[in-house]
Amino acid sequence: LNGGNSESRGALIVLEGLDRSGKTSQSSRLLTYLEGLGHSAESWRFPDRSTNVGQMISSYLSNKSQLDDHTIHLLFSANRWEKRSLMETKLKTGTILIVDRYSYSGVAFSSAKGLDIEWCKAPEIGLPAPDLVVFLDIQPEKAAERGGYGAERYEQLEFQRKVAHCYQSLHDASWKIIDACQPIEDIWKHLQESIGLCHDMSERQTPFLP
Ligand code: T5A
Ligand code: NA
Numbered sequence: 001l002n003g004g005n006s007e008s009r010g011a012l013i014v015l016e017g018l019d020r021s022g023k024t025s026q027s028s029r030l031l032t033y034l035e036g037l038g039h040s041a042e043s044w045r046f047p048d049r050s051t052n053v054g055q056m057i058s059s060y061l062s063n064k065s066q067l068d069d070h071t072i073h074l075l076f077s078a079n080r081w082e083k084r085s086l087m088e089t090k091l092k093t094g095t096i097l098i099v100d101r102y103s104y105s106g107v108a109f110s111s112a113k114g115l116d117i118e119w120c121k122a123p124e125i126g127l128p129a130p131d132l133v134v135f136l137d138i139q140p141e142k143a144a145e146r147g148g149y150g151a152e153r154y155e156q157l158e159f160q161r162k163v164a165h166c167y168q169s170l171h172d173a174s175w176k177i178i179d180a181c182q183p184i185e186d187i188w189k190h191l192q193e194s195i196g197l198c199h200d201m202s203e204r205q206t207p208f209l210p
Helices: 021-035 052-061 067-083 083-090 102-112 117-124 141-145 157-168 184-196
Strands: 012-017 041-045 096-100 130-137 175-179
Touching: 012 021, 012 102, 012 141, 021 041, 021 096, 021 184, 052 067, 067 102, 067 117, 067 130, 102 130, 102 157, 130 184, 141 157, 175 184
Parallel strands: 012 096, 012 130, 041 096, 130 175
Antiparallel strands: none
């Protein structure tokens, strides 16, 4: 695992999963852990609601505005593109980025609405490719029992079932799947093991391409 050394590229670690799968809980642990090991690390999340594009996304997710399915898809992608150069700079200077949701969310959630999957992937091409994708695997029914569920647009059981199905078609060799129904501590142990297996795959240049 790279990080904290300006001569080597920082790792891009992505956490994915259904809504309420526990990504935020695990990414904050991971950040503390990596910093404790002396690495330079940062925790990011998409959507990044702090930008102008992010505010449009946030308003859509909280049902305060309506957008065509294609339009919101491209906004999610644009929200990653507007962070691309900062991402590249951080990675190049040796910072490990822990990213809560990335291109896989973009494709899984939009294709679950019925949009063509290849069309969904296209705007993601050229973004930095993750070194490791940790998928927190939870049954949609279990996620729905967790706190705060139902507040945002996509937090509907039937829709999350479709998203789970779409995620299944996206995983490749960079994915590590962890059972997210376990207690937080057990998930954390598996996550630590996955990080140990995270090799530098920085020659991969884009998500979805081998
Ligand atoms: N989206 C996103 C797109 O459609 N396209 C895109 O390109 C992108 C990037 C964004 C929404 O936008 C969609 C996907 C989403 O629908 P978000 O802001 O990322 O939403 O929201 P969530 O993913 O839903 O984030 P949450 O913070 O709600 O869920 P997390 O981070 O997965 O879960 P976490 O850690 O906050 O935990 C949720 C609850 O469960 C408990 C926690 O204490 C908390 O109460 N919990 C556990 N309980 C029992 N056992 C465990 N192991 C637990 N782990 C956590
Ligand atoms: Na959510």
